[in-house]
Each structure stands twice: as C-alpha cells, then as structure tokens.
Amino acid sequence: MQVYETPGAVRRASEGWRAEGLSVGLVPTMGALHEGHLSLVERAAAGCDRVVASVFVNPTQFGAGEDFERYPRDLKRDAGMLSAAGCDALFAPDVGAMYGAGGTDLLSGERTFVEVGRLGEVFEGAARPGHFRGVATVVAMLLLAARPHRAYFGEKDYQQLLVLKKMVRELHFGVEVVGCPIVREPDGLALSSRNAYLSSEEREAATALFRALETGRSLYRDGVRKTEEIEAAMMEVLRAGSLVRPDYAAVVDAESLAPLERLGESEARALVAATVGRTRLIDNAAL
Amino acid sequence: MQVYETPGAVRRASEGWRAEGLSVGLVPTMGALHEGHLSLVERAAAGCDRVVASVFVNPTQFGAGEDFERYPRDLKRDAGMLSAAGCDALFAPDVGAMYGAGGTDLLSGERTFVEVGRLGEVFEGAARPGHFRGVATVVAMLLLAARPHRAYFGEKDYQQLLVLKKMVRELHFGVEVVGCPIVREPDGLALSSRNAYLSSEEREAATALFRALETGRSLYRDGVRKTEEIEAAMMEVLRAGSLVRPDYAAVVDAESLAPLERLGESEARALVAATVGRTRLIDNAAL
Numbered sequence: 361m362q363v364y365e366t367p368g369a370v371r372r373a374s375e376g377w378r379a380e381g382l383s384v385g386l387v388p389t390m391g392a393l394h395e396g397h398l399s400l401v402e403r404a405a406a407g408c409d410r411v412v413a414s415v416f417v418n419p420t421q422f423g424a425g426e427d428f429e430r431y432p433r434d435l436k437r438d439a440g441m442l443s444a445a446g447c448d449a450l451f452a453p454d455v456g457a458m459y460g461a462g463g464t465d466l467l468s469g470e471r472t473f474v475e476v477g478r479l480g481e482v483f484e485g486a487a488r489p490g491h492f493r494g495v496a497t498v499v500a501m502l503l504l505a506a507r508p509h510r511a512y513f514g515e516k517d518y519q520q521l522l523v524l525k526k527m528v529r530e531l532h533f534g535v536e537v538v539g540c541p542i543v544r545e546p547d548g549l550a551l552s553s554r555n556a557y558l559s560s561e562e563r564e565a566a567t568a569l570f571r572a573l574e575t576g577r578s579l580y581r582d583g584v585r586k587t588e589e590i591e592a593a594m595m596e597v598l599r600a601g602s603l604v605r606p607d608y609a610a611v612v613d614a615e616s617l618a619p620l621e622r623l624g625e626s627e628a629r630a631l632v633a634a635t636v637g638r639t640r641l642i643d644n645a646a647l
Numbered sequence: 648m649q650v651y652e653t654p655g656a657v658r659r660a661s662e663g664w665r666a667e668g669l670s671v672g673l674v675p676t677m678g679a680l681h682e683g684h685l686s687l688v689e690r691a692a693a694g695c696d697r698v699v700a701s702v703f704v705n706p707t708q709f710g711a712g713e714d715f716e717r718y719p720r721d722l723k724r725d726a727g728m729l730s731a732a733g734c735d736a737l738f739a740p741d742v743g744a745m746y747g748a749g750g751t752d753l754l755s756g757e758r759t760f761v762e763v764g765r766l767g768e769v770f771e772g773a774a775r776p777g778h779f780r781g782v783a784t785v786v787a788m789l790l791l792a793a794r795p796h797r798a799y800f801g802e803k804d805y806q807q808l809l810v811l812k813k814m815v816r817e818l819h820f821g822v823e824v825v826g827c828p829i830v831r832e833p834d835g836l837a838l839s840s841r842n843a844y845l846s847s848e849e850r851e852a853a854t855a856l857f858r859a860l861e862t863g864r865s866l867y868r869d870g871v872r873k874t875e876e877i878e879a880a881m882m883e884v885l886r887a888g889s890l891v892r893p894d895y896a897a898v899v900d901a902e903s904l905a906p907l908e909r910l911g912e913s914e915a916r917a918l919v920a921a922t923v924g925r926t927r928l929i930d931n932a933a934l
Contacts, residue, residue, distance in 0.1 A: 367819040367821070368821070371819075371821050375665075378662075378665070378666070379665070379666060379668065381666065458819075459817075460816070460817065462764075462813075462817050468764070469764045469765035469768070470764055470765065471764055471813075471817050472761060472762065472763050472764060472783065472813060472814045472817040472818055473761075473762050473764075474759060474760075474761055474762075474818075475759065475760050475761075475762050476759050477749075477755070477756045477757055477758055477759060477760075478756035478757065481756070496759065497818075500818055501818055501819045504818055504819045504820050504821060505819045505821070507821075526749075526758075526759060527759045529747075530746075530747065530749050530758050530759040531759055531761075531784075531787055531788055531791055532654040532658075532745075532788045532791045532792045533791050534654070534655070534658050534791060534792070534794075
C-alpha cells in the first residue's frame, strides 16, 4: 500500500489509475479505525478497481472545547488495518498540507470554504455550530485531491451523509456518494472511534441510544404514526440512564431532516444524540 | 464543435479526452463575446489539446438591481465565434441545469455554496455584496463539470482572478488558473461585454478609466512611491469627466489587494472603478 502525504501526490496516483480505465473509490476517515471503517473499505473494494483511504483528523469540524486535541491518533495501526483490508493507497496529509497558509479558522476571512446551508444547521449542526461547514470543506478537498469515482461514508453519521450528498449533487462533483450500513457491537452500540473514551460503566449505559431507536422502531411496527408519541418514548429510554444526558430524540423526513407530524407519507429516520459521561454519541435508524 | 447542456454531458466528453491522454482547457464566459474572450480561447488552444468554452450568465453573481435581466445574450453568435476560434466544445447550460432544486439564492439556506473570505469583500466585493460568492460557486461548478487541466480568465477582472486562484489553491482543485492580458480598444478602453450599454458620449467618457491608470503608471515611472499621491492623481482623472462617477482608484498589493503605503517592496496593482452613465466599469494595470 502506497502512502501519500500531499493532495498533489494522491491526485497523480488517482489520475494514473483513471487514465488506465480503472475506477477509484475513496474512504475518508479520521483514523482510529474500527470494523465500521473496514466495512467501508470492503464495500469500496467490491465496487471499485482501486481503493484510497484517507486518514486526517480535520480540525475545522471540531468546535472550541471539543476533543480535537485528544482524538485518538495511531497512523501506524490504521495503516496496517487498511493495508490488510485491501486498500491500494493511504492519503495521510498533515494539517499544513491540507489547509496551508489560509489556516484552519474558516470564519477568519483568510480562506475559502464550503457552506452547506440549513441542512447543516439542525441536530448535529445546532449542537456543534460550524461542524458541517468544516466537514463539507474537508470532504470537498479530499474529493478534489483523490479524484474518486465513488466515495464511501457510514450511515452512523447520517446527517453528514445527507449534507455530503447534497454538496456533491449541487456543486456537480460527479462523484457517487455511497452510504453504508451502521456496524454495531453485539449489544447494539454503534461502532464509533469515540467509544474508546467510555469507562466500563459508561460503555454499558451507552446502549441507551440503540435501545431508544429500537423502542421507536417497535412502536412504528405496532402501528403508531404520531411522531410526537414515538419521540417521547425514545426520549424516555435515553432519560432512564443516570449517566446519560439526552440531547435529542427525533423522527424526521429521511431526506430533508424536516419535522414530520405523522409517519407514512415519506421515508422517515429516527435520530438520537446524548452525552454519556463526557462523551457525545449519536445513532440513527430507518423507521 | 459539440454543444453540451448538462454538467454530466460535458464531463463525459472531458473525461474521454483525459483518458486518451489529452489536456483540456476551459474558458468560462458569460457570453456576449468579444476579442478579449477570443484571446483566452487562443491562449487555451495554444496550451491544451482540447478547448471547452462555457457560456452561462450566472444569476448568483448579480446583485438585486443589477443587469442580470438585460445582460446581452446571443448564444448563436457566441457559438459561431467560439467555433471559428477553434473551440472543441461549448458548454451552455441553463440555470436549472446548473442550480437545480436548491435554487439561485445562495443565502436562502437551501443550497451549498463556496465562500471566499475577505479577498472577496473589498473593492468589487464591497460595491457588489455577494458577487464573489456567486463567482466562486459557479466557477467551482464549471471546473467540476468540465474537469479541465487549465482554466483561462482575463486580467480585466483582476480581483476575480485572484479570488479564483485562491479558491483553486485552497480547495486543491488541481487546476492551473491562467490569467491573460487585458485586450483594449485603440483608445485604451478595456474590452467588456458591458461596453455595449454605453451611448457614444459615454463611450468617449469611459476612456477615463484607462487614462487614470496611465496617469498612475506615469507617476510611478517618474519615481513617485507614495500610493496616496498616485491614487489622488488617478481619482482626479476619473473626476474630470462629467459623465463619470468614480467609485475607487487604488494602488494595492498585487496578490492580497492589501493597502500599500509606499511602492517598491512588493508587486503593486492599480485598480479603478467608475460608473459611466448607468454602466459600472472596472479596469486595472500593473505598476
């Protein structure tokens, strides 16, 4: 597996493959890899001739006081996992290679960035102002650097997936954004690099998110169509654990994330977010 | 010359050429072509194996009350000129093909756009709020659709050229942005599609912009180094004509457009803007 550290270097590799008629898949990650990431690599390898994974802890998607500094980093371990999973190339730039002289403060006025609009201002965008601006900007850079035909993202970050599909469609990136199913622990907890922050007590309490979603799905299967009722039941599950501080439990339109009064007309998605101990976790499911 | 009306269609053509190892040049225009545009096409043809020109009057770079509606449009004439000048393809989308369901109000919250920061807020950005946001967004779309190796822009819109170079560099487009010299009428007036708005009296008065720049250059050649003195002299030339309402006459850093107190340390550019009758005109020159 070749390792590239600059946008120019990974682009040359990708353009070379494209010129040979090979299709290129990109799996963007922030490292601290787990089985969820590897499932994206497998999906990319099944759908593309060559697979590039990127590992970059992107400062512009972290807010002040968030975990940018302590976010787990172990490039050597990540590289080993990616190589074993069949990646052809790893793009692992440092902050300077990505953001250069313009710096990483997107609102400083010193640099160009991508703004995503209202879809990035609700839910995670409301809890983390500027988060999706940072995500969209770095993914635009990664797509422009690695020039993939397809890019793979997990449904775990469901709102992120929608924001990126919208960006790619509206700016005409000409890249297929592929959303891949959430990978879960046996007890239902969605895999996340941030699960590593949890103490064993918190780890146990964290299953509240999955249990809340299951409660919502079960009510829906039982014929409940009032979102308010489902949301209240999900919130109750989140509230039950003493280590869990719920942020939101919502049932919304699966494309626009707009509120739904009743279910049945359009596809719906249940979204939950909560802080467990000091760790903010999110999860979601189709209804 | 092939004509394409959707981003997907022009991308397929360009990707086909790239796969054959051919280099692709893009000349983005708003139509109403003149010799200035054709000089860009010639430059592109000299530097690239294939040349794509785009004709798209981009609504998002016009402000309320500006000339979007009456901006001259004659695609048949433009296509004839481009074909004669050696273009291989014309990309001529309509507004729906470019902006789709998200609409053309960049601040509505309904769509993704590219924000360019402080460099887009001074001079033309101050006179036309949101102008460079619209320019950057549409050029990002055009570069993503036409996938050129190089893109050609006139130095007449000098600030636009700097904004686009910055966007392309900071987001890692991997495209070479080539700035091309201003083409002028025999009396010095910079070619512009908006010159067509001028009455014969206004047309004569419009040479004030070029004469102001020449005054600035001549003072510099004579050894004047205080920008204040040069700016005052340029402004005086603009003010002399009764049909001319000056907006600005400035001598600034040629890369950052930052104010300069004295000349000589970094490259400088003189910028002028004025409204002649009802038509806003801009011009610039290296000092």
